[in-house]
Amino acid sequence: MAEYTAYFNGEWMPFSQVKIDPMDRGFLVGDVIFDVARTFNGKSFRMGQHIDRLYRSLKYVRLDPGLSPREMHDISEEVITRNQEHLGEAGDFTITQFITRGPGQWSRSAGPPAVCVKAAPVAFGRYASLFKDGAHGVITRTRSYPVDALDPKVKHYSRMNFNLADMEAADVDPEGWPILTDTYGNLTEGTGYNVFLVTDGVIRTPGDRNILQGISRGMVFDLANQLEIPLVEEDLQPYDMYTADEAFFSSTSPCVLPVTVVDKREVGDGRPGPIVQQLLAAWSESVGMDIVDQFERFERS
Secondary structure, eight states: OOOOOOEEEEEEEGGGGOOOTTHHHHHHHHHHHEEEEEETEEEEESSSHHHHHHHHHHHEEEEEEEEOOHHHHHHHHHHHHTGGGHHHHSEEEEEEEEOOOOSSSSGGEEEEEEEEEEEEEEHHHTTTTHHHOOOOEEEEEEEEETTTTTTOOOOSOHHHHHHHHHHHHHOTTTTTTEEOOOOOOTOOOSSSSSEEEEEEEEEEEEOTTOOOOOOOHHHHHHHHHHHHHHHEEEOOOOOHHHTOOOOEEETTTTEEEEEEETTTTTSSTOOOOHHHHHHHHHHHHTTTTTTHHHHHHHHOO
């Protein structure tokens, strides 16, 4: 496998040499803030928005990385530049920033933080066939954290509920992707992706009180406005998903991923629908490449 160059605590090194202290609170209790961006044709996509979200999370949990947002942005772009030799083989990169609180018995006195920015290939093989066939969703009994316990707008690694939801979904459907709910049974989000459905030509999605404010989610909003497709944020129940005409996920790597089965029930006619296709075409046009074609090409490579 190719050896990617990463930034770690002020130095540049092969990612295989990045080591986290086993007494770091990031390892011990998941005290880590992170974000993930991607490139298209080797150019970062909405990196500024990813960095802004990263620093909102850092501010919320009172974690100082010792770098300004501008410095973090520049380091992230330099990670892309330093790994250009791998672009032909990779196709495109994901760029992950993570910051731990550092070693210490108590969060209030822990430190210094560990700061890393790394590149990796987009996981084309994971998603490629799903653009044609659609992903399977499973609405899990495992729920999102209550907003009064841990605000989901913070992007963090303390995600045992995501792990449990993933295993639960596989118990129901080996191809299942988890869809979580809040304490009232309203749909919230997946384990790294936002959830949308389409009813009578209207895109519907949960409001951002109980979910991560996804950068790709924001792109869907922008494209829907551009395409003059109505979009509403509202409380949604499993009923709304089961009776929808279409459903899809939004996430950094696949952008927009159709969902054709939920809880072993077909969504709509069981095929990716026209709204998803419009969004994918518009997203492809905006980044100057055919997103689905790239996934299919690099799955085979």
